Amino acid sequence: MKCIFALYTFLSLFTFYTSSAQKLPSLQILQDSIKSSFRGLSVPSDDVVWVSGSNGTVGRSTNAGKTWKWMIVPGFEKRDFRDIEGFDSLTAIIMAVDNPADILKTTDGGKSWKVVFHKEQEGMFLDAMDFKEDKGICIGDPLPDKDGKNGFFVIYTNNRGDDWWIENVPPTSSEGEAIFAGSGSNIALLKERSIKAAFITGGATSNLHFIYSNRKISYSVNIPIIQHKASAGSFSMCSNSSKNFYITGGDYIEYWKDSGNVIYTTNAGKTWKRSSVHGYRSCIIQADKKTFITCGTNGVDISFDGCKTWKLIHGDGAKGKDGFNVCAKSKTGKTVYFAGNGRIGKLIYP
Numbered sequence: 452m453k454c455i456f457a458l459y460t461f462l463s464l465f466t467f468y469t470s471s472a473q474k475l476p477s478l479q480i481l482q483d484s485i486k487s488s489f490r491g492l493s494v495p496s497d498d499v500v501w502v503s504g505s506n507g508t509v510g511r512s513t514n515a516g517k518t519w520k521w522m523i524v525p526g527f528e529k530r531d532f533r534d535i536e537g538f539d540s541l542t543a544i545i546m547a548v549d550n551p552a553d554i555l556k557t558t559d560g561g562k563s564w565k566v567v568f569h570k571e572q573e574g575m576f577l578d579a580m581d582f583k584e585d586k587g588i589c590i591g592d593p594l595p596d597k598d599g600k601n602g603f604f605v606i607y608t609n610n611r612g613d614d615w616w617i618e619n620v621p622p623t624s625s626e627g628e629a630i631f632a633g634s635g636s637n638i639a640l641l642k643e644r645s646i647k648a649a650f651i652t653g654g655a656t657s658n659l660h661f662i663y664s665n666r667k668i669s670y671s672v673n674i675p676i677i678q679h680k681a682s683a684g685s686f687s688m689c690s691n692s693s694k695n696f697y698i699t700g701g702d703y704i705e706y707w708k709d710s711g712n713v714i715y716t717t718n719a720g721k722t723w724k725r726s727s728v729h730g731y732r733s734c735i736i737q738a739d740k741k742t743f744i745t746c747g748t749n750g751v752d753i754s755f756d757g758c759k760t761w762k763l764i765h766g767d768g769a770k771g772k773d774g775f776n777v778c779a780k781s782k783t784g785k786t787v788y789f790a791g792n793g794r795i796g797k798l799i800y801p
Contacts, residue, residue: 473755474801475753475762475764475801476753476764476798476799476800476801477764477765477798477799477801478751478764478765478789478796478797478798478799479796479797479798479799480794480795480796481512481516481517481519481795481796481797482510482516482519482793482794482795483793483794483795484793485508485510485521485793485794485795486506486508486793487504487505487506487508487793488504488505488531488776488791488792488793489502489503489504489508489510489776489777489790489791489792489793489794489795490503490504490531490533490534490632490633490634490635490776490777490790491503491504491532491533491534491535491545491546491635491777491790492535492634492635492777492778492779492788492789492790493535493536493537493543493779494537494779494780494781494782494786494788495537495538495539495540495781495782495783496539496781496782496783496784497515497781497783497784497785497786498512498513498514498515499511499512499513499537499539499540500512500515500516500537500788500795501535501536501537501543502535502790502795503532503533503534503535503545504531504532504533504790505531505532506523506528506529506531507523507524507527507528507529507530507532508521508522508523508532509521509522509523509524509532509535509543509545509561510522510795511537511540511543511560511561513540515786515797516788516795516797519795520560520561522561524545524555524564525564527547527553527555530547530548530549530553531547531548531549532545532546532547532548533546533547533548533577533578533579533632533635534546534577534578534579534580534632534635535635536580536582536587536612538582538611540560541557541558541559541560542556542557542558542611543556543557543561544556544567544580544582544587544611544612545564546577546579546580546589546635547577548576548577548578548632549575549576550571550572550573550574550575550576551569551570551571551572551575552568552569552570552571552572552575552576552577552591552604553566553568553569554566554567554568554569554577554589554612554615555567556611556612556613567612567613567614567615568589568606568612568615570617572594574592574594574595575591575592575594575604576591576592576632577589577590577591577604577632578590578591578592578630578631578632578635578637578638579630579632579634579635579636579637579638579650580635580638581638581639581640581648582611582640583640583642585608585609585610585611586607586608586609586640587607587608587609587611587612587640588605588606588607588608588638588640588647588648589605589606589607589608589615590603590604590605590630590637590638590650591603591604591605591630592604592629592630593622593623593628593629594619596619600622601622601623601626602619602620602621602622602623603619603620603623603630603650603660603668604617604619605617605618605619605620605662606618620662620667620668621667621668623652624656624658624671625655625656626655627654627655627656627681628652628653628654628655628656628658629652629653629654630650630651630652630653631653631684631685631686631700631703631733633686633687633703633733633734633776633777634686634687634733634734634776634777634778635777636686636687636688636689636734636735636736636777637650637651637652637685637686637687637688638650638651638688639688639689639690641690641692641693643693644664645663645664645693646661646662646663646664646669646693647662647663647664648661648662649661649662649688649690649693649696650662650688651674651685651686651687651688651698652684652685653678653683653684653685653686653700654678654680654681654683654684655678655679655681656673656678656679656684657673657674657676657677657678657683657684657685657700658671658672658673658674659671659672659673659674659685659688659696659698659716659720661693661719672719672720672721674698674714674720674723675714675723675725676698676700676701676710676711676712676714677700677701677702677710677712680702682702682703682704682705683700683701683702683703684700685698685699685700685714686699686700686701686703686731686732686733686734687699687700687732687733687734687735687745688735689735689736689737689743691737693719694716694717694718694719695715695716695717696715696716696719696720697713697715697735697737697743697758698713698714698715698735699712699713699714699728699732699733699734699735699745700712700731700732700733701730701731701732701747702731703731703733703748705731706730706731706747706748706749706771707730707731707749707768707769707771708730708731709727709728709729709730709731711725711726711727712727712728712730712731712732713725713726713727713728713732713735713745713758713761715758724758724759726754726758726759726760726761727761728745728747728752728761728763729749729750729752729761729763729766729768730747730748730749730750730766730768731747731748731749732745732746732747732752733746733747733748733776733777734746734747734775734776734777734778736778736779736780736787737780738780738785738787739785740757741754741755741756741757742754742755743757743758744778744780744787744798745761745778746774746775746776746777746778746789746791747774747775747776748771748772748774748775748776748791748792749766749767749768749769749770749771749772749773749774750763750765750766750767750768750773750774751763751764751765751766751774751775751778751789752764765796774791775789775790775791775794775796776790776791776792777789777790777791778790786798
């Protein structure tokens with residue numbers, strides 16, 4: 452009887468630990484030889500994917516990445532489209548960095564593009580966009596006002612980018628503070644009356660800024676991540692409320708190093724928690740209530756416990772050639788896609 456009881460106990464424990472062990476997903480490479488560095492990615496549905504990048508390149512798939520339509524936007528062959536917002540299989544917005552600032556829109560699947568925003572100014576550099584249904588916001592690096600003070604460049608739309616209006620918000624908190632255009636994911640519109648949006652910065656200092664409904668920055672808090680370097684700071688943020696913010700970054704030059712490159716707060720920055728991934732990360736997304744995914748030039752990490760711990764599911768460490776710049780989850784489904792230097796990937800769950 453003792454032997455039978457011992458065997459039963461062993462089998463029960465084995466079954467428990469085996470069933471409770473989380474099986475890790477893998478990555479399927481969909482494209483790996485496109486002559487463009489992709490930092491823009493938007494997934495309206497499980498089947499529809501839009502990507503944008505350097506050399507004026509935009510890509511679209513309507514069958515979950517099996518086949519792609521690639522296009523070079525006429526007149527923008529040398530521009531870098533650092534962010535894209537896809538609304539459906541036919542409609543998308545792309546954002547070109549540097550001076551001049553250009554935002555273009557297509558309503559026919561990329562057959563034609565219309566410039567919906569254009570501004571020339573020395574120092575102009577758009578960094579990221581975010582949309583909630585028809586309403587959108589786009590933010591750029593600080594520009595000097597008539598008094599010589601630097602203020603973030605902010606524009607808004609309420610009709611899917613057909614029209615934009617400019618709002619300059621108060622000066623940055625310190626000289627050398629800027630926004631990284633690494634994945635188009637450092638600003639978020641918030642669904643609250645008082646707080647309109649939040650965004651993160653890096654460089655000389657790394658802050659979480661809040662824009663109130665009167666379109667003024669009400670306050671900001673410092674993010675305890677590596678900073679004080681032009682190549683370091685906060686690069687990406689996801690949020691599910693005005694209090695919960697999940698941020699990632701690091702130093703993109705020393706991309707293999709980690710100093711607690713994931714920082715998160717559940718009280719709008721009053722207190723922070725830190726966790727370690729496997730190097731610099733340029734994008735973070737929330738896949739479900741507890742699952743988060745983050746990617747960088749040397750790999751992809753996943754967390755199943757709300758950012759507390761991470762597991763590397765793809766990457767090559769210090770080589771920095773097997774990662775991605777941006778990841779995005781389907782707005783209407785569960786599929787997660789990735790984009791990087793000439794490559795497109797897709798998360799495959801076991």
